[in-house]
Amino acid sequence: MTSLAGSQVAGSDVNIKKDMIITIDGPSGAGKSTIAKMLAGEAGFTYIDSGAIYRGIAYAYRNRENNETIGELLPLISLTFEFGENTRVLLGELDISDGIRLPEISLLASSLSQDRSVRDYANAIQRRLGGRGRVVLEGRDTGSVVFPDADIKFYLDAGADERAGRRHLELSAKGSREAMKTVKEEMEKRDKNDSERAIAPLVIPDGAIYVDTTGIGPEEVLKTIMGHIEKRNAGK
């Protein structure tokens, strides 16, 4: 049996089993990264931002020198991922942690993520790093495909306007000057790509707990999620 001597959440007496695999999926702007990061911090788990893998591949693809196809490029690139509170991505020696967040990389990552070899590459990294537990994974298919037997799975969602607003705020904070309308259009395009693709589309994973974060702040969402984890650990 798994030990319950996990983490005590600040201000509560919630226990998190030590070796849990927790997945959080959902569309962009639903609050996944904020919540996954907070939850991982509380639990002392590693936060695995699976989108960073797709973004790293997209960055390498955009900057390739010999016009390789994605299938040709994957075995040639050297991407290093350091997951934790802040995700660090290196392409060779080059730190691309900021570069992968550019809006053009978001769209390219979304379109390349339809490719089987790209998904296999990303899945292998997530399974290698997350297989032993103590992780909170966040993405589009972490609970449906990467870890279908995760201890607990969440699907975070929010209304399209609110998601676009959050995304706009996030980008503005990083110095982007993109108009709200452009941000919303890009988000809708990505949502469509990600949920209609043939391989591993964005779905609510079997057995996932659906959390609507519209109009709800991160602390409140975290509380809801912790409540579900506590119930799961208590076998309810």
Ligand code: DC
């Ligand atoms: O979560 P994000 O915005 O950083 O993800 C960027 C893109 O990567 C997203 O639009 C689709 C792809 N992605 C995916 O297909 N599967 C995942 N588990 C995570 C991201």
